[in-house]
Structure formats: C-alpha cells, structure tokens
Amino acid sequence: MPGLTDAHFHFRDWALGLRRLALAGVESLAGLRERLAQRAEETPPGEWILGQGWNESRWPEPRMPTRSDLDEAAPNQPVILWRSDLHLAVANSQALRKAGITADTPNPPEGLIDRDESGAPTGILREKAIGLVKDVIPPPTEDETVEAMREGFGRLHRLGLTGLHDHRIMGGDDGPPAFHAYQCLQASGDLALRLWMSIPSERLDEAVALGLRSGFGDDYLRVGHVKAFSDGGQGARTAWMLEPYEDTGDCGMPLTPMEEIAAIVRKADRAGLAVAVHAIGDRANRELITLFERVTQHTIPVTPIPHRIEHVQVIRPGDVRRLAQLDVAASVQPIHVTDDMPMTEQSIGARSRFAYPFRDMLDAGVTLAFGSDAPVADPNPLFGIHAAVTRQTRDGDPPGGWYPRQRLSVAEAVWGFTMGPARISGRAHELGSISPGKLADLVVLDRDIFEIEPRAIHQAQVTMTIFDGRVVYER
Numbered sequence: 001m002p003g004l005t006d007a008h009f010h011f012r013d014w015a016l017g018l019r020r021l022a023l024a025g026v027e028s029l030a031g032l033r034e035r036l037a038q039r040a041e042e043t044p045p046g047e048w049i050l051g052q053g054w055n056e057s058r059w060p061e062p063r064m065p066t067r068s069d070l071d072e073a074a075p076n077q078p079v080i081l082w083r084s085d086l087h088l089a090v091a092n093s094q095a096l097r098k099a100g101i102t103a104d105t106p107n108p109p110e111g112l113i114d115r116d117e118s119g120a121p122t123g124i125l126r127e128k129a130i131g132l133v134k135d136v137i138p139p140p141t142e143d144e145t146v147e148a149m150r151e152g153f154g155r156l157h158r159l160g161l162t163g164l165h166d167h168r169i170m171g172g173d174d175g176p177p178a179f180h181a182y183q184c185l186q187a188s189g190d191l192a193l194r195l196w197m198s199i200p201s202e203r204l205d206e207a208v209a210l211g212l213r214s215g216f217g218d219d220y221l222r223v224g225h226v227k228a229f230s231d232g233g234q235g236a237r238t239a240w241m242l243e244p245y246e247d248t249g250d251c252g253m254p255l256t257p258m259e260e261i262a263a264i265v266r267k268a269d270r271a272g273l274a275v276a277v278h279a280i281g282d283r284a285n286r287e288l289i290t291l292f293e294r295v296t297q298h299t300i301p302v303t304p305i306p307h308r309i310e311h312v313q314v315i316r317p318g319d320v321r322r323l324a325q326l327d328v329a330a331s332v333q334p335i336h337v338t339d340d341m342p343m344t345e346q347s348i349g350a351r352s353r354f355a356y357p358f359r360d361m362l363d364a365g366v367t368l369a370f371g372s373d374a375p376v377a378d379p380n381p382l383f384g385i386h387a388a389v390t391r392q393t394r395d396g397d398p399p400g401g402w403y404p405r406q407r408l409s410v411a412e413a414v415w416g417f418t419m420g421p422a423r424i425s426g427r428a429h430e431l432g433s434i435s436p437g438k439l440a441d442l443v444v445l446d447r448d449i450f451e452i453e454p455r456a457i458h459q460a461q462v463t464m465t466i467f468d469g470r471v472v473y474e475r
Helices: 011-017 031-041 065-073 093-099 130-134 140-155 175-187 201-210 256-269 281-294 319-325 336-356 358-364 381-390 410-416 418-422 454-459
Strands: 004-009 049-054 080-083 086-091 109-113 121-127 160-164 194-200 220-227 275-279 307-311 328-331 368-370 442-445 462-467 470-474
Touching: 004 080, 004 256, 004 368, 011 140, 011 160, 011 175, 031 065, 031 080, 049 109, 049 319, 065 093, 065 121, 065 319, 080 093, 080 130, 086 130, 086 454, 093 130, 093 418, 109 130, 109 175, 121 130, 140 160, 140 175, 140 470, 160 220, 160 328, 160 462, 175 194, 175 220, 201 220, 201 256, 220 256, 220 307, 256 275, 256 281, 275 281, 275 358, 281 307, 281 319, 281 328, 319 358, 358 368, 368 381, 368 410, 368 418, 381 410, 381 454, 410 418
Parallel strands: 004 160, 049 080, 160 194, 194 220, 220 275, 275 307, 307 328, 328 368
Antiparallel strands: 080 086, 086 121, 109 121, 442 462, 462 470
C-alpha cells in the first residue's frame, strides 16, 4: 500500500511520553494508584512524575482520581497525570503547591479548577487550568526532545507510518521547541517522516510578519495549518454541546470566542495560511460551520490548501450537509469511535447517533482525512482502519458495530490514511497513492486487508516500510 499518514498527531508529546508513566492500559483507579506508587518508589523525592493516558469511563467505578488518590500513592513527589484526551489532568498536593493553586486561586481564562464542597481544589484541572501546573514543570532539554523524536520515528515506521500532520496542543507552547528539534534532525539527516507542522494561533501575527505560507518547506518538513480551538473535550465534559450532558446538566464550554476565530481565519486567509480549528461538540461544529460560511463565502483563498475542522466528533445531519458545501475538510479519528463508546453513551445518551458520522460525511461530499490523535489514542493506523470499517472494539463489541450505518469500506478507510492527508495538505500530486512520479513511500503488510474478514484487520502486521525510496523498517 502507499505509506500511511496520520492527519492528527501530537508528536513531541507522544515521543516524550514514551519515557513517562504510561496509564493507557490501567483498568481501575486502584490500578492507577498501584502503578503510580511503583513509579514513586523509583523516583527521588521532589522530582516530578508525569503520566498520561488514564480513562475512567471504562473502569468498574468510573470515578476520576483526585489529589488525595495521588497523595496516597506518591507523597514525596509532585505529580500530574493527564487524562487520555489531554483536556483534563489531575495533580497531587505537592504539584498544586508548586503551582500556587489554593482555594483562593481564580479559574484562568478558558480553564476550570475543580473544587470540593469547602472550595478546596480537588486536583482535577480542565483545559487551560492545566497550564498553571505545566508552567512550573522543568521543560525537557533540546537533546532530550531530539533523542525522543529520533526514537519515535522508528516506532512509527513499525506501524507503516511515513507521514504526520503534527498539531500543537492548546496554548501552543510546544510549537517552537518542536519545530526547532525537527530542524536539528533535518540538518543531521535523521528526519525520517514527512511532517506537516501546524502553527499555534497564538503565533499567527509572527507567522504573518515573517511571510510564512502553508506549504512552505521541502519534501520532509513543511509549514502546515494555523491551529485554533473552539471548545474542549467530551471526556472532560468541556466540549460545547447544543443540549446539556446527561450526567452533568451543563453544555460544556466554548474556548476561543467565535469572533476571535473569525479574525484568525480572515488574517490567515489573506496571508496564505490555511486554518485548522478543533471542534468536538455539536454546538462548536455548528457555530464553526456558520463562521466558515460567513467568512469564506466571498473570498478567494490565497492558498489552494483547504481549511479544516479537527475531530468533528458530534455533528447534526443538517450541519453535515452544510459542511459539504464548503471547501473545508474534516480531520477525524476513527479509533476514537471504539475507544469512546462508553463515555459517549454516558455523556450524551441517545444523541450518540450523531457521533462520528463518517458515512454521512463521506456520502455528502466532505473530504475526510484520518488520524489517531496520539498520544490520546494508539497511533497504529491499522487499528484506525479496523475501527472505521467495523465500528467495533478489537474484541468484537458490540456485535454488528456501533451505529453500523456509519461504517466505511476498507478502500475508503485506507484512502483516509493516504490520499485524504495528501489532499488536505496540497500534496496529492506527490503523495497518497502508488503512482508514477510520486514519492516512494510504501508499506508492505503480511496479509491483504482488502480480502480478509474486516474484524481481523487489526491483526495485520507491517513487514516492510519504505520511506523516500529506502527501507526504514523490515520485520
């Protein structure tokens, strides 16, 4: 097959996370505490413990951990553990003290500090409140970042990945060090992925002043979209919904005001920069589609690269049809379908029928590009293809698939990891298919996923990955 490209990846966080406390496989709160206690025994007092990947929605007792849970397991180190979606984290008492978070600390803009009945922080931090703790954590050195990235390239080659659309996390603080590390790797000849790197919207003025445009760069490293956020995450109940969540009674929260996003789109459009906007809730998607209708209706883009919405997780049918009328792509993550089924059912109930409507979007004419959102989810693209085709977990649940009308064919799912990312980055003429004249990025599998039972696709293994004409992985 063509080399596979992940259209939504947080590579610096994922690569550095390979050396942190991995919590994706934890099956209970007790398991989280046990794993944290083991790491605390290996960590000197006062040294930070960072972890990521826990997801309480599948635990027997679906309760989020609090600072008390972390204090018990790691009383001598500051700790912060990100939830799998990265929109929520929990910190222990030492970490809160280092960040100066007390009962009197106000919520930061676009963030929430959870509090108990007495007003004391519970340790749960949502959206930009996480930054209060993150700002006091010593950042990794450039050498640590470069080495983690170099190690990450090899791991992704084993999965058949030859390209990433690398997205900045909220706030954009990871942007400059990631871009600098990529350039160091490129200068040393070690850059072994095709990278489409987003620019944080917080840096838009600087990008415009420098004259950067989407697509600037070479075959390996290019300036991509300008990244903005319209809402939070559904797991954290901060995605912006049209109707209240079933279990909280509120509708989540908008983050960047729509008029501010409109100003970003206008300024970026005039400068030749395409925009990617995170939108998960159905209210956020509706508002954003209205914004794109209004802002782009009478403009001719300077760049042929389309704007895009990241995630499009919950969207009503009428808004799918409106999106299809725009030159705006949908960057979606099929693996979230199977990862998020329990959380989605718990949070929005019967409205889950509006979640991840890939078939409806494709049939309406929306351009789809697939990714994993790693480290939020497993970066294996074969897991993503399996989820798009079956809408089942890798254990086969539920029988027949979750809202099975939205299933895709294998060819459509593979297109989402090949031609989809190539098209929305303006590189369809050189990437995304095995065609004369295109760049030689190829992947060989141990079985034909177009012929086997769809439920077995996730069992396929990569036997060889070819990047730019050279074998970079052989099983």
